[in-house]
Amino acid sequence: MGKIRTRKVKVLAAEILENYPDKVKPDFQSNKLLAKEVLAGTVSQRLINNVAGYLTALVKRRLKESEEKKAEEPVEEVNA
Numbered sequence: 001m002g003k004i005r006t007r008k009v010k011v012l013a014a015e016i017l018e019n020y021p022d023k024v025k026p027d028f029q030s031n032k033l034l035a036k037e038v039l040a041g042t043v044s045q046r047l048i049n050n051v052a053g054y055l056t057a058l059v060k061r062r063l064k065e066s067e068e069k070k071a072e073e074p075v076e077e078v079n080a
Helices: 007-019 028-038 045-072
Strands: none
Touching (some): 007 028, 007 045, 028 045
């Protein structure tokens, strides 16, 4: 089974992903620093960690899906 995430974690992560798509990476530590910077002073450290973990999972899932799409595309052969 997957992890249960609250609506607040999902909403905050979606906002960060929408506003800073180039800064979000598949690395938890860098996402944690980004979440801490964006959510500074408004939420607890535990919530920042949850948001960073969810961001990491989202990015890894998107990368995996894009790799699978590329693998499914038919390769056109050139007959010379």
